[in-house]
Amino acid sequence: MDIGRKKILTGTNTRPGIPPKNKNTPSSPELLQQETEEDIVLNLSLRPKDLSEFVGQVETVDSLKIAISAAKERKEPLEHVFLSGPPGLGKTALSHIIAHQMNSKITATSGPAIERAGDLIGILTNLEEGDVLFIDEIHRMSKVVEEFLYPAMENSQIDFIIDKGPYARTIKFNLKRFTLIGATTRSGLLSSALRSRFGMFYHFDFYAPQELARIIKRSASLLGVGLEDDAAIEIADRSRGTPRIANRLLRRVRDYAQVKEKSKTITKDIADKALSALRIDKSGLDDYDRRVLKTIIEFYDGGPVGIESLAATLNDEQDTIIDTIEPYLLKIGFLKRTARGRSVADAAYKHFGITKKKAGQKQLFD
Numbered sequence: 044m045d046i047g048r049k050k051i052l053t054g055t056n057t058r059p060g061i062p063p064k065n066k067n068t069p070s071s072p073e074l075l076q077q078e079t080e081e082d083i084v085l086n087l088s089l090r091p092k093d094l095s096e097f098v099g100q101v102e103t104v105d106s107l108k109i110a111i112s113a114a115k116e117r118k119e120p121l122e123h124v125f126l127s128g129p130p131g132l133g134k135t136a137l138s139h140i141i142a143h144q145m146n147s148k149i150t151a152t153s154g155p156a157i158e159r160a161g162d163l164i165g166i167l168t169n170l171e172e173g174d175v176l177f178i179d180e181i182h183r184m185s186k187v188v189e190e191f192l193y194p195a196m197e198n199s200q201i202d203f204i205i206d207k208g209p210y211a212r213t214i215k216f217n218l219k220r221f222t223l224i225g226a227t228t229r230s231g232l233l234s235s236a237l238r239s240r241f242g243m244f245y246h247f248d249f250y251a252p253q254e255l256a257r258i259i260k261r262s263a264s265l266l267g268v269g270l271e272d273d274a275a276i277e278i279a280d281r282s283r284g285t286p287r288i289a290n291r292l293l294r295r296v297r298d299y300a301q302v303k304e305k306s307k308t309i310t311k312d313i314a315d316k317a318l319s320a321l322r323i324d325k326s327g328l329d330d331y332d333r334r335v336l337k338t339i340i341e342f343y344d345g346g347p348v349g350i351e352s353l354a355a356t357l358n359d360e361q362d363t364i365i366d367t368i369e370p371y372l373l374k375i376g377f378l379k380r381t382a383r384g385r386s387v388a389d390a391a392y393k394h395f396g397i398t399k400k401k402a403g404q405k406q407l408f409d
């Protein structure tokens with residue numbers, strides 16, 4: 044769950060020539076970023092409960108299994124864990140599983156939610172021996188709060204400073220030993236001081252279609268809807284390598300099957316029709332992705348364009364583009380990132396059937 048990242052983006056843009064957002068269909072920030080009530084409830088019910096149900100990320104899971112067994116044998120809390128990767132790939136789900144495997148309680152919060160050092164002290168002093176503290180979007184924690192975390196992570200202590208000026212004194216408060224799990228979509232923004240206090244680092248990568256198909260099948264059986272194998276692959280192929288999106292598309296396809304097709308079973312044909320109705324193409328791109336790519340093509344001759352200019356042209360936030368839109372476009376080779384900015388790759392031109400403009404020539408659209 045992306046605590047603190049539930050903003051609703053309105054990126055309507057009235058500038059002439061900018062590929063418009065289709066008002067009738069969900070745009071990418073809505074699909075990826077905005078967590079609806081339905082998501083929160085269903086994410087909880089579809090969330091894998093232990094490591095055996097957690098699909099993919101094999102190296103991470105194998106390494107964690109060893110670390111968990113070793114820590115349990117020694118009757119010690121697990122070392123602090125750092126998880127990075129794009130949203131919706133299972134960082135929160137895995138953190139809950141780690142706590143479950145360690146037979147401990149988890150307290151979940153997020154960097155922006157801890158506004159003052161006092162909030163963090165309150166959370167830390169309530170932790171029991173071996174508890175897990177999960178901080179999502181840890182890169183967005185304030186410097187002051189972050190500094191309180193250092194001694195807590197290092198030797199389970201917090202330093203209070205009381206009084207001011209010449210009377211100022213530091214009082215040490217002992218905490219119970221705990222495991223911090225920090226998650227972020229932007230590992231590059233973490234300070235090296237905080238990074239160095241973690242013992243284990245794992246990066247989440249996009250899932251392969253076969254892995255997503257397994258997740259979708261498990262979710263379909265939990266939701267009580269029939270799903271044919273090739274339908275699961277069809278949804279998986281169009282889910283941007285992301286389990287959260289796969290589960291969401293499955294629910295939309297289920298609605299379509301029920302209402303439009305009066306069918307209790309999702310076939311490949313139904314999945315294809317439903318996803319096309321949602322304007323999700325064969326590469327998993329939706330209106331917003333297309334809008335980003337076409338804006339770079341039309342306004343910046345395919346790039347390179349700096350992220351600030353691109354965000355301004357799209358009338359959207361840089362963070363939205365960096366965190367949720369471009370990782371997948373980079374992954375599938377539709378976008379390139381260089382020191383000079385973002386450029387659209389040849390594969391994307393091919394995907395759109397657009398002829399790449401030569402210097403001094405006007406863009407040709409099919």
Ligand code: ADP
Nearest residue numbers: 044086089090098131132133134135136286287
């Ligand atoms: P993140 O914290 O990385 O943004 P979440 O942990 O909230 O992502 O994952 C979103 C949803 O995707 C979860 O509720 C879960 O249902 C599903 N999910 C994520 N990873 C997996 C996985 N490896 N196996 C099965 N389901 C998963």
